[in-house]
Amino acid sequence: MYYNQDSVLFLDGEYKPANQATTDLYGQTMHYGYGVFEGIRAYPTTNGTRLFKVKEHYERLKHSCEMYNIPLNYSVEELTEITYKVLEHNKLTDAYVRPLVFCSPNMSLTKPVGVSVMICAWAWGAYLGEKLLRLKIASFCRPHPRSIKIEAKVTGHYVNSILATSEAKDSGFDEALLLDSDGFLAEGPGANMFFEKNGELYTPKTGNILPGITRASVLELAEKMGIKVNHGMYLPQDLYNADSAFYCGTAAEIVGVASVDHVVFGTEWKNTLGKKLQTAYSQLVREEESVLAISN
Numbered sequence: 001m002y003y004n005q006d007s008v009l010f011l012d013g014e015y016k017p018a019n020q021a022t023t024d025l026y027g028q029t030m031h032y033g034y035g036v037f038e039g040i041r042a043y044p045t046t047n048g049t050r051l052f053k054v055k056e057h058y059e060r061l062k063h064s065c066e067m068y069n070i071p072l073n074y075s076v077e078e079l080t081e082i083t084y085k086v087l088e089h090n091k092l093t094d095a096y097v098r099p100l101v102f103c104s105p106n107m108s109l110t111k112p113v114g115v116s117v118m119i120c121a122w123a124w125g126a127y128l129g130e131k132l133l134r135l136k137i138a139s140f141c142r143p144h145p146r147s148i149k150i151e152a153k154v155t156g157h158y159v160n161s162i163l164a165t166s167e168a169k170d171s172g173f174d175e176a177l178l179l180d181s182d183g184f185l186a187e188g189p190g191a192n193m194f195f196e197k198n199g200e201l202y203t204p205k206t207g208n209i210l211p212g213i214t215r216a217s218v219l220e221l222a223e224k225m226g227i228k229v230n231h232g233m234y235l236p237q238d239l240y241n242a243d244s245a246f247y248c249g250t251a252a253e254i255v256g257v258a259s260v261d262h263v264v265f266g267t268e269w270k271n272t273l274g275k276k277l278q279t280a281y282s283q284l285v286r287e288e289e290s291v292l293a294i295s296n
């Protein structure tokens with residue numbers, strides 16, 4: 001699904017067939033989940049294949065490494081150039097890119113001694129599908145920001161995401177919604193959230209969430225479109241009483257929410273601010289005309 005006999009990935013300075021690339025089973029990331037990664041999308045545009053907000057993604061990768069004492073000796077420019085080469089090797093124009101920084105063999109619980117860098121890419125449709133999501137508020141909360149550094153995109157943090165997603169799916173829902181450890185709305189397992197009430201948007205403030213790059217794009221678009229966005233600490237009850245809601249993330253892009261814990265939103269998706277932003281976002285990433293009109 002992610003690679004075949006023709007796929008090529010980048011690993012520590014070399015472009016290799018994906019099915020011949022190997023790793024060390026004694027690595028710290030493998031045993032303790034101590035590694036850092038990113039998810040970036042490439043889109044076909046009139047200016048050729050373009051990685052959307054690649055600088056922001058690689059700056060976040062570097063920042064995640066710094067926060068976790070992971071020594072990464074690549075610049076944003078080098079990582080960007082390598083990523084475009086990976087896309088070319090695989091003849092991909094519409095793709096999801098997964099850079100992973102993983103740590104060398106080290107069985108002790110000390111700072112990593114060395115790292116490897118892997119960058120691969122594959123064609124991937126909307127991660128959460130195109131249909132409106134039926135969400136379940138998870139019994140698991142997001143990790144407390146004093147337990148981990150929530151702003152970093154770290155492999156081990158996703159144990160929490162997998163638990164929440166599995167719980168939601170096992171109970172017949174499409175996706176989970178996690179609260180923070182005080183019971184306020186936080187985010188999805190791999191996406192940020194917004195909800196709409198009386199013509200304004202609301203989104204959980206930073207502090208207990210991964211501050212997403214798509215969330216930042218939504219904030220920029222909302223400003224250009226004259227939509228007011230409130231940042232705060234909101235309760236599940238606020239969401240149950242909302243008019244509509246959506247998730248946003250690089251892999252998921254912008255996807256509407258139908259219901260939360262079986263409470264169905266009153267406004268039809270086609271009439272929501274989320275739908276307008278979904279259209280604008282799709283044009284922005286593909287560098288299409290009408291977004292230029294918005295930005296003027």
Ligand code: PMP
Pocket residue numbers: 039153187188189190191192209210211212213214215248249250251
């Ligand atoms: N929250 C979590 C937990 C995520 O994994 C992601 C995906 N990276 C996001 C939010 C959205 O972030 P972005 O828009 O930068 O992809």
